[in-house]
Amino acid sequence: MQEIDIIITGGKALLLDPQNTIIDQSALAINGGEIIAIGKMGELSKQFKAKKTIDARNSLIMPGFINCHTHAAMTCFRGMADDLELMDWLNNYIFPAEAKNVNHELAYWGTLLACAEMIKSGTTTFCDMYIFEDETARAAKEAGMRCLVGEVLFDFPSPNFKSPAEGLAYTRMLLEKWQNDPLVNILVEPHALYTCSPALLEAARKLASDYNVPLGIHLLENKSEKEQLIQKLGKGAVSFLKEINYLSEKLIAFHCVCLDENDRSLFAEYGCKVSHSPASNMKLASGIAPVPDMLKAGITVGLGTDGCASNNTLDMFKEMSLTAKLHKAARLDPTVMDAKTVVRMATIDGARTLGMGKITGSLETGKRADIILIGLNKPHLTPLYNEYSHLVYAGGGADVDTVIINGKIVMENRRLLTMDENDILQKVREIAVRIKKSFSV
Amino acid sequence: MQEIDIIITGGKALLLDPQNTIIDQSALAINGGEIIAIGKMGELSKQFKAKKTIDARNSLIMPGFINCHTHAAMTCFRGMADDLELMDWLNNYIFPAEAKNVNHELAYWGTLLACAEMIKSGTTTFCDMYIFEDETARAAKEAGMRCLVGEVLFDFPSPNFKSPAEGLAYTRMLLEKWQNDPLVNILVEPHALYTCSPALLEAARKLASDYNVPLGIHLLENKSEKEQLIQKLGKGAVSFLKEINYLSEKLIAFHCVCLDENDRSLFAEYGCKVSHSPASNMKLASGIAPVPDMLKAGITVGLGTDGCASNNTLDMFKEMSLTAKLHKAARLDPTVMDAKTVVRMATIDGARTLGMGKITGSLETGKRADIILIGLNKPHLTPLYNEYSHLVYAGGGADVDTVIINGKIVMENRRLLTMDENDILQKVREIAVRIKKSFSV
Numbered sequence: 105m106q107e108i109d110i111i112i113t114g115g116k117a118l119l120l121d122p123q124n125t126i127i128d129q130s131a132l133a134i135n136g137g138e139i140i141a142i143g144k145m146g147e148l149s150k151q152f153k154a155k156k157t158i159d160a161r162n163s164l165i166m167p168g169f170i171n172c173h174t175h176a177a178m179t180c181f182r183g184m185a186d187d188l189e190l191m192d193w194l195n196n197y198i199f200p201a202e203a204k205n206v207n208h209e210l211a212y213w214g215t216l217l218a219c220a221e222m223i224k225s226g227t228t229t230f231c232d233m234y235i236f237e238d239e240t241a242r243a244a245k246e247a248g249m250r251c252l253v254g255e256v257l258f259d260f261p262s263p264n265f266k267s268p269a270e271g272l273a274y275t276r277m278l279l280e281k282w283q284n285d286p287l288v289n290i291l292v293e294p295h296a297l298y299t300c301s302p303a304l305l306e307a308a309r310k311l312a313s314d315y316n317v318p319l320g321i322h323l324l325e326n327k328s329e330k331e332q333l334i335q336k337l338g339k340g341a342v343s344f345l346k347e348i349n350y351l352s353e354k355l356i357a358f359h360c361v362c363l364d365e366n367d368r369s370l371f372a373e374y375g376c377k378v379s380h381s382p383a384s385n386m387k388l389a390s391g392i393a394p395v396p397d398m399l400k401a402g403i404t405v406g407l408g409t410d411g412c413a414s415n416n417t418l419d420m421f422k423e424m425s426l427t428a429k430l431h432k433a434a435r436l437d438p439t440v441m442d443a444k445t446v447v448r449m450a451t452i453d454g455a456r457t458l459g460m461g462k463i464t465g466s467l468e469t470g471k472r473a474d475i476i477l478i479g480l481n482k483p484h485l486t487p488l489y490n491e492y493s494h495l496v497y498a499g500g501g502a503d504v505d506t507v508i509i510n511g512k513i514v515m516e517n518r519r520l521l522t523m524d525e526n527d528i529l530q531k532v533r534e535i536a537v538r539i540k541k542s543f544s545v
Numbered sequence: 546m547q548e549i550d551i552i553i554t555g556g557k558a559l560l561l562d563p564q565n566t567i568i569d570q571s572a573l574a575i576n577g578g579e580i581i582a583i584g585k586m587g588e589l590s591k592q593f594k595a596k597k598t599i600d601a602r603n604s605l606i607m608p609g610f611i612n613c614h615t616h617a618a619m620t621c622f623r624g625m626a627d628d629l630e631l632m633d634w635l636n637n638y639i640f641p642a643e644a645k646n647v648n649h650e651l652a653y654w655g656t657l658l659a660c661a662e663m664i665k666s667g668t669t670t671f672c673d674m675y676i677f678e679d680e681t682a683r684a685a686k687e688a689g690m691r692c693l694v695g696e697v698l699f700d701f702p703s704p705n706f707k708s709p710a711e712g713l714a715y716t717r718m719l720l721e722k723w724q725n726d727p728l729v730n731i732l733v734e735p736h737a738l739y740t741c742s743p744a745l746l747e748a749a750r751k752l753a754s755d756y757n758v759p760l761g762i763h764l765l766e767n768k769s770e771k772e773q774l775i776q777k778l779g780k781g782a783v784s785f786l787k788e789i790n791y792l793s794e795k796l797i798a799f800h801c802v803c804l805d806e807n808d809r810s811l812f813a814e815y816g817c818k819v820s821h822s823p824a825s826n827m828k829l830a831s832g833i834a835p836v837p838d839m840l841k842a843g844i845t846v847g848l849g850t851d852g853c854a855s856n857n858t859l860d861m862f863k864e865m866s867l868t869a870k871l872h873k874a875a876r877l878d879p880t881v882m883d884a885k886t887v888v889r890m891a892t893i894d895g896a897r898t899l900g901m902g903k904i905t906g907s908l909e910t911g912k913r914a915d916i917i918l919i920g921l922n923k924p925h926l927t928p929l930y931n932e933y934s935h936l937v938y939a940g941g942g943a944d945v946d947t948v949i950i951n952g953k954i955v956m957e958n959r960r961l962l963t964m965d966e967n968d969i970l971q972k973v974r975e976i977a978v979r980i981k982k983s984f985s986v
Binding site: 182442 | 935942973
């Protein structure tokens with residue numbers, strides 16, 4: 105009998121492997137942070153002696169969710185300003201609030217709060233773009249979350265840098281510092297085509313290429329951005345990206361609400377990835393991304409919550425529900441975006457979007473153990489005919505009981521094990537008092 | 546000092562009264578099922594000596610949600626068939642499943658499950674249309690929920706009646722039997738204009754009028770229904786309703802996806818009510834109801850989840866989130882359907898929709914005590930700038946801790962006090978096994 109760290113027994117396992125295998129009365133063996141065996145409980149429990157056994161009867165076991173786009177520390181601005189015109193919202197609320205309040209402390213505590221919320225709703229990996237991302241990385245590592253983070257780069261000063269050159273230098277520092285971390289990964293993130301000069305875009309591309317990491321960028325979030333870019337660039341945004349050598353398997357484009365047929369062909373040809381954020385796109389009235397057409401073209405699409413100023417949660421269940429429903433409503437076709445497709449987008453396709461498809465996003469032997477348990481013994485999840493349907497149309501973040509990341513239990517029976525939840529809530533409440541004051545002066 | 550049943554102290558109370566009053570550090574006094582005083586904790590606690598004190602620090606206190614349209618017992622079919630063409634879904638799944646399986650037992654246990662789910666997500670009143678509604682009423686009463694229920698009436702036989710005349714007689718029996726119940730109310734519910742003959746519609750109208758109760762009907766759920774009705778009736782559905790004297794303050798029209806400008810004028814003129822079901826409309830790709838225009842016309846609009854075959858939950862938080870987001874996306878206008886408007890739709894406007902605006906839907910002295918407590922001490926509800934925003938954009942059913950209906954505590958700290966939750970889950974699982982079998986033969 106082999107000694108191992110953890111065995112999870114008795115649950116119904118949704119592997120999200122290429123065959124979408126489902127195993128009833130399953131067992132999963134975890135050792136050294138890795139999934140080393142998956143099978144029927146009866147067979148596997150004889151082979152292993154585990155230090156820790158997790159009883160998963162009446163539970164679904166599945167890969168943790170992959171949140172492909174957020175601004176974690178913006179939890180501090182959650183619900184500060186809603187239901188406003190985009191430019192009013194940005195210019196009169198978000199930008200001034202950020203300019204006055206974002207600092208190391210906010211980045212750190214805001215990210216810890218985000219990690220608490222993400223773990224409590226079943227997310228095990230997130231991709232982040234914000235300011236002071238070294239704090240984001242530090243907080244995520246403390247929380248025990250897998251992440252891909254990058255400092256937002258643009259032509260104007262940020263609370264963290266006075267010039268694009270400083271922003272690039274900071275990003276290079278991140279790339280060096282976190283190079284061999286088991287959880288923290290760094291990407292290069294020019295904010296958008298309308299906020300970055302060609303020189304900055306080129307320097308960002310070169311930096312990403314030097315370190316062989318992804319490039320992340322907001323792209324075509326709404327019609328007005330699309331029109332503005334045609335004015336500015338004299339061509340479509342995606343044609344321009346092609347010209348400046350941005351189109352590759354390592355490009356992660358956030359939003360892509362206005363990705364037209366030619367753009368989709370180019371994205372498919374080059375293997376570019378898309379992160380879809382229906383909650384944010386709906387709440388900000390940005391438009392409806394042509395996701396069914398992207399999938400038809402063969403583009404890999406993951407889901408991202410966007411930040412808490414525009415969502416206002418990091419719960420991937422909500423994102424799945426909206427993804428399944430929004431496109432049905434928009435196309436008057438109830439067959440598009442079926443539940444299974446959407447669950448794959450929130451897990452394995454999200455992992456592929458972030459370039460992590462080999463290590464996470466599904467339950468397969470050899471992958472890192474990023475696993476969640478969802479308790480089924482609840483009125484709103486009864487009866488059970490179809491697991492994917494429950495995840496997309498009935499479930500919610502609060503249904504997640506236990507979360508394992510990289511083989512470590514970070515939440516057990518809804519208790520966070522890596523963080524002091526009350527301490528985080530208290531600290532962010534204090535930061536919020538300061539934010540409120542900055543608006544009343 | 547006056548002796549009373551319950552006092553709720555220390556919470557932040559959202560009254561949803563005409564002024565949308567919010568009271569910090571509040572106290573609510575409840576006696577004989579009625580709210581007898583609302584004010585600041587310091588003042589009120591001196592006046593009353595309560596048998597039961599509920600400590601509501603770190604909680605929101607608000608009126609329970611009003612679910613204006615559901616088919617409660619259809620919880621038994623939750624997730625049985627999704628992502629299908631409407632006619633495929635109805636003809637090959639829902640109708641055969643109902644014909645083979647709906648009986649007294651399913652109606653009773655399915656409703657108990659629905660009540661468990663509704664209470665656990667903060668709903669205190671629901672309006673129901675289904676088969677064997679005497680069982681629905683019995684289950685709701687046991688659960689301690691306020692309800693307005695009616696037997697579905699149509700021209701063809703149902704599992705409960707062989708002819709429309711039998712359906713009407715059954716409805717009359719319900720009206721007599723439940724006439725003086727404190728929780729159960731009966732309405733008359735012809736299914737829709739495309740399933741009811743003029744004679745049945747007239748008999749239903751007369752019955753509702755005789756007992757002075759509302760009439761509920763599915764109306765203009767999608768474009769194909771609208772076109773079909775013009776063919777059948779030789780005029781628009783709402784003009785036809787006017788002709789047959791259906792337009793009144795006591796008409797509750799479910800869905801109203803295709804309510805055009807003339808229809809809206811007529812609805813406003815006659816005081817007809819609308820129940821909006823965005824989750825179902827999106828999932829079935831029925832279309833997008835012109836709710837912002839209805840509100841502009843002065844129509845009272847409540848929210849309804851629809852049944853669990855087409856939603857698949859009864860969580861009004863999800864309905865609020867979709868209501869706020871869907872119309873922003875559809876109109877490319879982030880200012881429509883702001884959070885406060887949506888919370889009013891889910892509470893006081895819902896109560897008005899059901900003709901219960903005088904007794905529930907807001908926290909006001911003299912109203913029945915239908916009250917929920919929402920725990921705020923959670924990552925996804927931190928920080929707190931705006932209560933309405935949290936309810937609509939961040940919260941979920943699982944955030945509801947305690948529920949009081951008609952002055953009785955039916956859930957405390959998420960434990961149901963009126964029902965044996967495990968017993969209900971077990972019974973519905975057994976029914977689901979039978980449903981599954983009925984499909985494999």
